[in-house]
Amino acid sequence: MRGETGELYRAFAEREARGNSPSYQELAERVAGDGRLCALLDGLPAAKRQPNLLFGAVRHLGGPVTEGWPAFHDWAVGHWADVSATMLERRTQTNEAGRCATLLPVLAALPQPLALIEVGASAGLCLYPDRYRYRYVTATGFGSEIGSEFGPEASPVTLDCEVSGPVPLPASLRERLPEVVWRAGIDLNPLDVRAEEDMRWLESLVWPEQTHRLDRLRGAVRVARAEPPLLVRGDLNATVRELVARAPAGATPVVFHSAVLAYLPPEEREEFAATMRGLPGHWISNEAVSVLPTVARRLPRPAPAGSGLFALALDERPVAFTGPHGQSLDWFGEA
Secondary structure (H helix, E strand, C coil), X not given: CHHHHHHHHHHHHHHHHCCCCHHHHHHHHHHHCCHHHHHHHHCCCHHHCCHHHHHHHHHHCCXXXXXXHHHHXXXXXXXXXXXXXXXXXXXXXXXXXXXXXXXXXXXXXXXXXXXXEEECCCCCHHHCCCCCEEXXXXXXXXXXXXXXXXXXXXXXXXXEEEEXXXXXXXXXXXXXXXXXXXXXXXXXXXXXXCCHHHHHHHHHCCCCCCHHHHHHHHHHHHHHHHCCCEEEECCHHHHHHHHHHHCCCCCEEEEEEECCHHHCCHHHHHHHHHHHHCCCCEEEEEEECCCCHHHHHHCCCCCCCCCCCEEEEECCEEXXXXXXXXXXXXXXXXX
């Protein structure tokens, strides 16, 4: 068990934290080689040993995550009863509104208006793509060929996204974002945007160096609190049919999810895919490239090794590689 847990933390340090969070990279590398913490983690169910869950729990409880390894180690071991209880109670429900920047081109191309249904919705912050402002730039600076900014100027959230490839962003988006007339979400443990403790947990999941993500989270919470979403507690396979059936007449049902199916065993992923193939409307998936085999087989090119990029797909047809937090969008020329 220790070897598996250590490898989990080593992989996290190399593939996810490197270049994004020096603090978490160091902590993950040190946890991987620490027998005491690995043994404590091995006392938890496998799904509860995730690095993000451990680091988020320590932050949530007021423990040190930026003061170096000795401080973190001693605090986590000394407060393990509270840390483990929080890890068992909570989930890694990172609710990154930035992912809406990668969804926008797909949503804009669908028959309007839309009825949005998010699987693994957390607090539902990605259900408001029509309430955020967007700024798309190329790797060399502002890309004049794709326009300037889109969305309401008064929005408390501006989503920056670096793009490459022929991203379909029509000029009409300057006048009107996709029209959303109904929004709902499914989660095993929905979070309430009106509950301070739930929102404090979401803040604990933001990596310490990424203050821009924390600001964005707080702005998105303000947007959602003005019109709290319909969130349903339930298993995705059992509940998605019910919500699609509740979508208002005349609206296009759109089921979407980001970084959700990886937490399911392969047979449940396939069950969900089979369910989606039989439902009306459209299905947008934004997952690690290997999570959905039908999407992986259709990729026009492999993702760069070690990049951690997701594959964005519409009805199992891949259209782009995306940054896990919506920070980049690499559109396929063939899409």
